[in-house]
Amino acid sequence: MTTAVFLGFIVFSLYLAIRSKQGHGAQSVHDFFVASRQFGAYLVFFLAAGEIYSIGTMVGFPGGIYAKGPTYGVWFLGYILLAYPLGYFLGPKIWQAGARYNAITLPDLFKGHYGSRALELIVAGSSILFLLPWGQLQFTGLVAALKGLGWEFDPVYLVLISAALAFTYIAISGVRASAYIAILKDILMVVAIVATGVAVGWKAGVGDVFHAASLQVSNQMNDTQLRFSMSTMLFQALGFYVMPFAVQNFFTAKSANTIRRTQVAMPLYMLMYPFLVLASYYAISQNLQLASPNEAFFAAAVRLLPDWLLGLVTAGAALSGLLVLAGICLAIGPIVTRNLLPGMPEQRQKQGAKVVIVVYLVLSIAMTLATPNLMLTLINTTYYGVTQFFPGVIVILFSLKVRPMAIALGILSGQALAIALYAQQADFGGINLGLVSLAVNLLVTVVANYTPRLARVQPA
Template identity: 75%
Template sequence: MATAVFLGFIIFSLYLAIRSKKGASKKDVHDFFVASGQFGACLVFFLTAGEIYSIGTMVGFPGGIYAKGPTYGIWFLGYILLAYPLGYFIGPKIWEAGKRHNAITLPDLFKGHYHSRLLEVLVAATAILFLLPWGELQFLGLIAAFKGLGWNLEPIYLVLIAALLAFTYITISGVRSTAYIAILKDILMVVAIIVTGVAVASQAGVSHVFHAASEHVSNVMNARQLTFSMSTMLFQALGFYMLPVGVQFFFTANSGNTIRRTQMAMPLYMLMYPFLVLASYYALSQSLHLASPNEAFFAAATRLLPDWLLGLVAAAASLSGLLVLAGLSLSIGPIVTRNLLPNLPESRQKRTAKIVIAIYLLVSIVMTLSTPNLMLTLVNTTLYGVTQFFPGVLIVLLSLRVRAGAVALGILVGQVLAIILYVRQVDLGGFNLGLLCLAVNVLVMVSANAVAKVASFSAPRHS
């Protein structure tokens, strides 16, 4: 029964993708990747939420609570709630800059404002570098989800099917199919989480579960944990909308006010987190011996839900991973064809991007199956890297005049320093290393810009 329900939702998602084609008035590159800026608040809301609340919501957050207790949830929830007010103000500005520079990708913003090929290539290349592991994370999340649900499928078949489905969604109508499927995915995900949490509350009891879990995990934060939580909240809130896929989704909106409306409604999703905590605490209270903390939510679902509801949970988990995979592909494809391949005409960008996406998915499959531990390590550097774009983007949004070379140097120093500190496991007393690197980034950029200005003023002028 579970398999039938699961397959039914997957088939319905393909129907939604086909249905989404009716909204397309054109078939050019802008429509394929950013829907020609036609989406209203509803579609933008579900599209952006679909990327934020991914399979990590059902895997990573409950796993962190299971392994580390409520202290894990403080920074996890805190940075998201801090990011939304920031998105309310900078989201419309990003949209306006995108309109001004006819942008599809994040590097397009840098290209349009700074008029520097070097800076454009640097942002494009490093964006892809730091995004690459994110796709593998979705594959690994899907594998963990199905293992947790007791579906012992061979990983190679699972990732191949997932990649094929993601590519099919993209091919049908690009970002439009992703937006339509996001509506189904979010409904399924919220229902799956709430139903599981309610099942825990009704069958095990909230007070009993919390009391039993408190014997396994600590509810107290020491000074180091507090430093980590506070610095990480700030850093990740600044980088929340610097992921190229998030910036690109802003470009799908039909106005800046549309984005403001979506940001106002986003916190509603946080209401599902108490149910995730309940599921995690249930796994702790039952002393379940899990192969991985990431199976905590699914262990509760498997024990408490009827077979047909497990099919719904599996569909929610699958679509959560597939949509992020599709979103990443829709971001990486045009970055390569618009920003890395010189002088490729727009008429060929869409077709070439599909080839790039297929290659990206194949590489992700190989890396997932051959070096999963390396990929999980590299995922931790993603936000360290992309958040270094924040000063440069802020300059674009405020229409300031800063030299492209200074911005490029700041980004490069910040990213390299982040990788070095992470690889060497430098102890900063709990302080988030990315925030330190961001400060260095800004310092280098300001200094380099000042030096360049002085040099230009002191240079001899010939009449």
């Protein structure tokens, strides 16, 4: 029954992808990647929510609580809530900048504003590099979800099937397929999470679960943990809407006001997190011996839900990962064909992007199978690099006069330092390493912008 329900929803998602193409004929590059800037508030809302509340919500958040204790999940909630006000004010400006420069990708914005080929290449290359862990994140979550729900398949087959489905969604109608499938995915994900949380409360008792879990994990934060949580919230909130796929999602809206309307409603999704906490606490209280902390939520679901509802949970988890995977691919494809290979004719960019997407999926699969990680580690790794774009994006949005050489040096300094500090496991008393690197990024940018010798050296 579980498998039948799961397959039924997957088939329905393919139907939605096909339905999304009706009435649009042969898609141009702009329609394929940013829907010709035609999406209204509802489609933008579900598309953006589909990328935010992904497999990491069902796997990473409960896994972090299971592995590190409940206090470790504080940042997960905090940085998303902190990001929404930023999105309300910055999102419309990103849309306006995209319309001004006819942009499809984040590097298009840098190219349009700074007029620097070197800076465009830096942003394009590092976007691809730091999105590799984000793709691995989705595959890791999908494997954990399907194995946690009792599907004892070889991980190789699971990731290959997932990659094939993600590519199929993209090939059918690009971002339009993602937007339509996002509606189904959000419904399934919310129902799955709420149903599992309610089952914990009904069958095990909320008070009993919290009491039993509190005997095994601490609810107290020491000073180091508090600094880590606060600094990580700030750092990742700044990087939240400069993710290449998040910027591209804004470009699909038909107006700046459409963005504002979606950001107002986004926090409603946070109402499902108490149910995730309940599932995580249940896994802790029952002393469940898991192969990976990433399986915490699904271990509770398997124990407490009937087979037909497990099929729904499986479908919600799978579509959550597949949708974000498709979004990443839709961002990386045009970055290569438009920014790394700028001479490619527009009529060939869509086909070229599909080839790039296949290569990206293969690399992500290889990383998933070779180096499986706790999802929180993968999330941090991506943010270490991507958030370094934030100063450059702010300059674009507010039309400030900053030299492209200064922005380029700042980005490279911040990214290199973040990687070095992470590799050395440096400790700044709990302060997020990426935030330290971002501060250095800003310092280098300011110094380079106002140093006369550097000011005369402009990238081509």
